[in-house]
Amino acid sequence: MSREQSFMNVLDAAAKVQWNVAMILEAKAVEVEKARNWIMNHVHGGSFESHEKMLSEPLDIHEQLVEVIDGLTKLQSGFNSNLKAVLTSDEDESGSDDGGFDGLFSGSFDLEDSEK
Template sequence: MSARTKASLRMLTAAAAMQWCVADILEAKASEMETLRDWMLDTVRHSRIKDCNIFVTSSCEFHAQLIDLIHGITKMEAGLAKHVELMLVEEEVLPDNTFGDPGMLGLGGGGDL
């Protein structure tokens, strides 16, 4: 296996490990939001809050936190995808053996100079 292939494999392995970490983050955030939802339903009831605007504002703040998290993760994923795309395009343009067959020097001819 060439050094370029090994480096590509390490990059893909790192990207996969990051995906698992992102999945863990999203799972933890979903659990946190479920707990928050339960707390909102049990504690902060509409009937206990006199001003409807305060109730809606507090609900929107919780949703804004989740949207910010998803937005940040989306940016990170787009960056990772761009790097992997560049790596794959580079692999297609520059294969492991840039000079073609041994002795051919990539000239496409019979090796005569």
């Protein structure tokens, strides 16, 4: 297997993992929306024994959300390092300084209409 094919396999695997993460997050969003609706309809100030308990429950939920976000950040950081490895290797082979994008970012970028 050539080096280029190996890099393509790495990128393909990363894309599949990203898609799976997106599906997981979508399912999580649906689950959280259902939980939110239930909480809004069934949980009231009188549902808690004390004011302290009423504050600690949402804090526990927020702590879990922070852990999920932290995990996603670490996952994306790993993807970033994989992509950097592929692009750095490709840049070394091509000898260009545009990150291996074959001049995609080396030219001028004009948003004006070219017909004028």
